[in-house]
Amino acid sequence: MAYTITEKCNGCGACARVCPADAITGEKKKLHVIAAAQCIECGACGRSCPHASVLDATGTLCGLIKRSEWLKPAFIIKSCIACGICVDTCPVGCLAMSDLPRDKGVAPYPYLQAAKACIGCGFCSHDCPTDALVMQKPAKS
């Protein structure tokens, strides 16, 4: 299963720019296409499409969401086992393990090192074996 682009697409290219899997191709101002074999269903294309032209894997129309409102991971450090699964699973590499230990002991911890790169896919939260990450709206600064 994969995301698809409908005929409504006007070829603005917003989806292709945000796709971390390089799955979207198309000429400027022409219909874009998602390569099903490449798509990882992160949903970034759907959230960034200004013309409501993207259907998710179940065929549901995706809605545009302002990037500043995309969900971001928040860490529940006491539940974290430092396994690094979240860091690895992040398709844009916005998470990292700390070079410094936690307050007590010497265990490292994951953190959002590049918040602007985060596409709010939630893979980190989904894959965390101990549910030590939750996706939430970013706090207004």
Added chain:
Amino acid sequence: MPKPYMGKILMVDLSSHTLTEEVIPDAVYEQYLSGMGLGAYILYNRIPAGADPLGPENILGFCSGLLTGSGSLFSGRWTLTGKSPLTGCWGDANCGGTFSPAIKRCGYDAIFFSGISDTPVYLYIKNGTATLRDATDLWGEDAIATEERLGARHGLKAGIAVIGPAGEKLSLISGVCTDRGRIAARSGLGAVMGSKKLKAVVLDGVKRIGAADPAAMKRLSRHCSKWVGFNLPLTPGSVFARVGSFLRITPVLFPQDGLLYTNILKKWGTGGMNQASIEMGDAPLKNWEGTNRDFPIAKSRKINPDRILETEIVKYHCYSCPLGCGGTCAAKGMPGHTHKPEYESILALGGLCMNEDLDSIYYLNELLNRAGMDTISAGATAAFAIECFEKGVLTKEDTDGLELKWGNTEATVALIKKMIRREGLGDVLADGTKIAAAKIGKGAEAFTVHAGGQEPAMHDGRNDPGFNIHYSLEPTPGRHTLGAHLYYEMFQLWKRVKGLPKPKPLFAKSSKYRIDAEKAAMAAACSRFMSLANGAGMCMFGLFLGAKRTPTFDWLNAATGWTLSPEDYMVVGERIQTLKQAFNVKHGIEPKNNFISARAQGTVPQREGANKGRSVDVEKLACDYWTQFGWDPDTGKPKDETLRKLGIS
């Protein structure tokens, strides 16, 4: 139904620069899993008999574990496979870090290289597009510098495996490095990569890895992580030496629970047992001739686990590992951070050479990681050279003036630098002890300790005879991560697999040294289980928790949707093990020639120390062990009926 494997491999012919994707049928995964099993399946079928390990026909495989990325824990290990130029046998080396998921995220379970490139190249895969790129500018760079340059070029998220100068110079004790200082070191497969003129593999993919039942995976992982978080009260590291002394003298033992070992690993890492191992006779000293009396507590306290902990800044966790036995350290005289040296490195570069200088061990560990040379074999070869010098086989003229005396730190460091650069005597030693002894002559063979050409690890089979079984009888000789009497106790397989012997709650230590069919059954169970684990990409330290606490079999079923029993999975392990042995037979290996050297067998038993008077009859062990697998008890070759039964053709 989502699967934890990608169902595809990439074949790269470096001679023609051709890249071909191949679909692997589900049945292959059901029979061999992925990782080492898939590697064995491909290499057995495609490397022609008698192929030169450093020639174009050899195939080097980078194989991720079947469970990697499925939501299981302890499943981040990848296996490097190939025909070993060090032993001529099936060769493999495995490593943690972050490289195993990187393979799968590119959409492949494994990447195999055949042929030889005219010029140095590296493979770069980015989101489904694989290309071979020029690596001329990287050739000659050390492993960590290469990784940093490629990381800067292609993004820090990329998984990168590289060879250092040792692999380029075809040192037969070289490996493949990842994660700035981790190394798949054994079997000399770095030289195979060097022979192919392949400098690096750079993987930058984002594919999702599935599981048939993600909820079950999460439930099982939580069950396991609960046990990892179970903290036992631990004494200071200095007390461990006394624990080792007690284990040396006690006439009775009880089966060890791996929970204690995982707690030690969590706090200190593999170096936690340094002093205890020396005291109890587990660690070989002075090129396997010494005893704990030669390296008493007054000396070994300089490599005390607490001294190592003092240098640690932060723990290092491999992918999907909640234990974190690794560490990032800032050691005296080291520029920047360095990986915490492992037990094997500390003892090979320390006690085996009678070197008690911890700073030099850090230095050599970093030096060898950068060179891409195996610390076990490098330390063992240095110890061999020192003994040759001490006994007059080598002279100062041979060593270019180095005073190779036991415990001479400066000379040991200088010698290992020569080995890395292949200068003078270093050139002779850079291919390990067996080849060095043949070149040196003058009876130097008597001072070598190897199994089939590979230096064994820092666990003495005269203390735990299980190690000598696996050093001598595994298709990959000289390996310590496949089984031992101690491992059997900790794996607690009898709690999940029917028909396996259960150790008595209290037993006489002397019974460990009695050779009987039960020992062979235990060793065979370890071999089957670890072959399975290496197919799944599991870490042995996680398995030390015990088969009920680390639910390997259940993870495999939940990830794949299969409904196999633990006994069925042990048959999968047996199939992988037998295929590796069949690989050796195909390539003309006589398994009997791989028995570990007489010194390590205790053919002439030690006169003092922890292993006083002990010897291990490997010949007798071999018959019993081979019988367990349905291999010929006299030759170790798999019988036709066994191959048929396992579906190996």
